[in-house]
Amino acid sequence: MGLDFSVIPKYLDIVLLGALWTIGITVGAALVSFFGGILLAVIALYAPAIVRWPFRIFSFLFLGTPLLLQLFLIYFGLVQIGIDVPAFVAGVIGLGLHFAVYNSELFQTSILAVDKGQIEAARTLGMSRMQALRKVVVPQAVRDVIPPIGNNMIALLKDSALVSVIGVSELTLSAQRAIGSTYRPFEFYVLVAAIYYIINLGMEAVLRRVERRIQASK
Amino acid sequence: MSAQKPFIDIRHAKKSFGTLEVLKDINLQVNRGQIVAIIGPSGSGKSTLLRAINDLDPLTGGEIWLEDKQINMDLPHRQYERHINEVRQEIGMVFQHFNLFPHLKVRENVTLAPKMLKGLSDAEANALAEEQLTKVGMIERIDYYPSQLSGGQKQRVAIARALAMKPKVMLFDEATSALDPELVEEVNLVMKQLAEEHMTMIIVTHEMGFAESVCDRVLFMDQGVVVEEGPPEVIFRNPKSERTQNFLRKHLAGQKA
Numbered sequence: 001m002g003l004d005f006s007v008i009p010k011y012l013d014i015v016l017l018g019a020l021w022t023i024g025i026t027v028g029a030a031l032v033s034f035f036g037g038i039l040l041a042v043i044a045l046y047a048p049a050i051v052r053w054p055f056r057i058f059s060f061l062f063l064g065t066p067l068l069l070q071l072f073l074i075y076f077g078l079v080q081i082g083i084d085v086p087a088f089v090a091g092v093i094g095l096g097l098h099f100a101v102y103n104s105e106l107f108q109t110s111i112l113a114v115d116k117g118q119i120e121a122a123r124t125l126g127m128s129r130m131q132a133l134r135k136v137v138v139p140q141a142v143r144d145v146i147p148p149i150g151n152n153m154i155a156l157l158k159d160s161a162l163v164s165v166i167g168v169s170e171l172t173l174s175a176q177r178a179i180g181s182t183y184r185p186f187e188f189y190v191l192v193a194a195i196y197y198i199i200n201l202g203m204e205a206v207l208r209r210v211e212r213r214i215q216a217s218k
Numbered sequence: 219m220s221a222q223k224p225f226i227d228i229r230h231a232k233k234s235f236g237t238l239e240v241l242k243d244i245n246l247q248v249n250r251g252q253i254v255a256i257i258g259p260s261g262s263g264k265s266t267l268l269r270a271i272n273d274l275d276p277l278t279g280g281e282i283w284l285e286d287k288q289i290n291m292d293l294p295h296r297q298y299e300r301h302i303n304e305v306r307q308e309i310g311m312v313f314q315h316f317n318l319f320p321h322l323k324v325r326e327n328v329t330l331a332p333k334m335l336k337g338l339s340d341a342e343a344n345a346l347a348e349e350q351l352t353k354v355g356m357i358e359r360i361d362y363y364p365s366q367l368s369g370g371q372k373q374r375v376a377i378a379r380a381l382a383m384k385p386k387v388m389l390f391d392e393a394t395s396a397l398d399p400e401l402v403e404e405v406n407l408v409m410k411q412l413a414e415e416h417m418t419m420i421i422v423t424h425e426m427g428f429a430e431s432v433c434d435r436v437l438f439m440d441q442g443v444v445v446e447e448g449p450p451e452v453i454f455r456n457p458k459s460e461r462t463q464n465f466l467r468k469h470l471a472g473q474k475a
Binding site for chain 2: 115117118120121122123124125126127128129131135136139140143
């Protein structure tokens, strides 16, 4: 049986719809991981021990267990205790929190790297510690950490394929469905790989623009 | 004048890090509109004293008063934070290394705190920023980022940022020490202008000439104590203490070298 790419057009709409789901999950999870990462970093650095420790344990659990298992737990496990989350939401939360923990490590380093004089200047003007963090320290820390965060976001896009196992009709699952009807795995996996790559290029282009804007203000 | 209640009153200020005493029972009274210079070798405690006034380096003993308000009050943590944030709005501070916010343009550097803490509208804050930046001669650079400015320009913006909070007192912590020599004068001019407006100022400095021309009183500190204090013409021309004489001699020699 040779290769036959002529089966693709008939299923292209399913695959492209899958691509939209993948983009949706990636954007949603990226936002969760970004803001969640900042929050976790601030908690890790500044919260009292009684708040810090539960979050630290949470972080260890997310870092130390497979993402796939976390998705299963959120989607299949939480139902048992009465929390029924739609698959898409479970995917966004699972991916988002997982990468929030990774991002938090980066944010912590960059928050600590912001010159101590910055917080002093802000506090001298009368700002509280939280106000100084929010308006002065965190914006600078974020600015310095955009490139490595971008790398995490590209990893997030690729890991979004795992969400197929909880039944979100994203790119990978839509390919499998097309393959199920056509028995043409090579053609569709190549197609889907190309689409992931294109989304990836789009993300990198956005990141480069953000980095250029940031550079302009340095 | 002598009966006047001091504007800033530092009583028996003590500060130690472990067994190291950096401030040993310092007393300092500053009246409204007075300008006091603190000079002394590095490690003398002069910056620590200045930074104690707005509680950046809290004292381990003694009291600091601003008018009828004690700055370093003994309060539970949360209440103390609220209290100190209010007090700090009344005390402007200028740092050796400027500490401008690099992610914000000059305008936002000046408007950030007034908008956040005094609830000024955008228009009010902008008018305020323009007024203060005009005063320090930096209005043309209002839409620049700090990285695009020279050291002297940065320091003038930092002064405008502090003034925008309408402080009652200004503290200068070696405001010109990090500047190239040719940029010192522009900052000194702004400080002189403030002096003419009778701003109450405490200035930690290595610039004896400037201190002499602007200040009402000079404190010479060494090893955590005030060795000598008096009017500038006495401290600089006719110091009584041998330590002051030695310091000034060394300092002058250093400047000529």
